[in-house]
Amino acid sequence: MNALALALDAKDLTVGYNQVPVISNMNIQIAAGEIVALLGRNGAGKTTTVNTIAGLLAPIDGTVTLADKVVSGSLNRRVTKHGLALITEERAIIRGLTLLENLKVAKASPARVFEVFPELHECRNRKAGLLSGGQQQMLAMGRCLATDPKLLLVDELSFGLSPRSIERLGTALVRAASAGLAVLMVEQQLPFALSIASRGYVASGGRLQAAASSDELGRLMRGTDLVNAPDA
Numbered sequence: 001m002n003a004l005a006l007a008l009d010a011k012d013l014t015v016g017y018n019q020v021p022v023i024s025n026m027n028i029q030i031a032a033g034e035i036v037a038l039l040g041r042n043g044a045g046k047t048t049t050v051n052t053i054a055g056l057l058a059p060i061d062g063t064v065t066l067a068d069k070v071v072s073g074s075l076n077r078r079v080t081k082h083g084l085a086l087i088t089e090e091r092a093i094i095r096g097l098t099l100l101e102n103l104k105v106a107k108a109s110p111a112r113v114f115e116v117f118p119e120l121h122e123c124r125n126r127k128a129g130l131l132s133g134g135q136q137q138m139l140a141m142g143r144c145l146a147t148d149p150k151l152l153l154v155d156e157l158s159f160g161l162s163p164r165s166i167e168r169l170g171t172a173l174v175r176a177a178s179a180g181l182a183v184l185m186v187e188q189q190l191p192f193a194l195s196i197a198s199r200g201y202v203a204s205g206g207r208l209q210a211a212a213s214s215d216e217l218g219r220l221m222r223g224t225d226l227v228n229a230p231d232a
């Protein structure tokens with residue numbers, strides 16, 4: 001048994017576009033069962049980082065290791081072979097298909113999804129585009145969790161959602177993590193991130209700073225302009 005087995009080990013990772021770095025030399029490690037936040041102001045490079053770990057963008061430098069395997073293939077390969085799941089900023093649901101049809105396309109078991117989010121059952125035949133934002137995000141998350149991923153990347157889980165939906169989704173994430181899922185969450189809502197993440201990283205000025213605990217993360221963020229804080 002390797003007590004240090006990591007769901008994600010990104011080493012000396014430099015991400016960006018057209019060989020121009022957005023964030024350089026990042027080191028991100030996440031163990032099974034951990035929820036880790038990735039914070040930073042608009043344009044800091046959070047989505048670029050998540051998309052590079054997911055295989056949507058090629059890294060400029062460095063390596064991404066998922067569950068002890070260095071990966072370089074596509075998102076689809078990382079999802080099917082390496083236990084990755086991704087919830088993008090856009091949620092990637094097919095608006096013209098019903099909730100059930102969306103699950104079928106993703107080969108996700110409806111029973112598993114309704115186990116996590118029973119409230120979705122009554123809208124199973126509704127077109128996904130007609131679901132509320134919270135329901136759409138539950139569909140996106142439920143679809144991921146139903147495939148038993150080892151690592152979930154979530155970009156802006158709470159964006160545009162009601163406090164009740166955010167709490168509901170947060171509870172589901174915490175429950176999945178307690179069953180072993182590793183989570184990297186990009187989040188603009190600092191209090192929400194701090195309430196469920198045990199530690200985090202802050203992207204700023206092309207670098208990544210690590211914070212060892214949620215408290216430290218809060219201190220690091222407070223009084224700075226590193227996030228779009230309402231009191232800034």
Ligand SMILES: Nc1ncnc2c1ncn2[C@@H]1O[C@H](COP(=O)(O)OP(=O)(O)OP(=O)(O)O)[C@@H](O)[C@H]1O
Pocket residue numbers: 017022040041042043044045046047048049
């Ligand atoms: N396709 C692209 N080509 C070139 N530059 C890009 C591309 N997408 C994003 N960028 C630039 O990369 C930088 C980081 O963008 P990114 O979307 O990763 O930031 P973010 O931290 O996710 O911001 P937000 O909080 O607004 O979602 C920004 O300066 C952005 O303009």
Ligand SMILES: [Mg+2]
Pocket residue numbers: 046047048089155
């Ligand atoms: Mg973003």
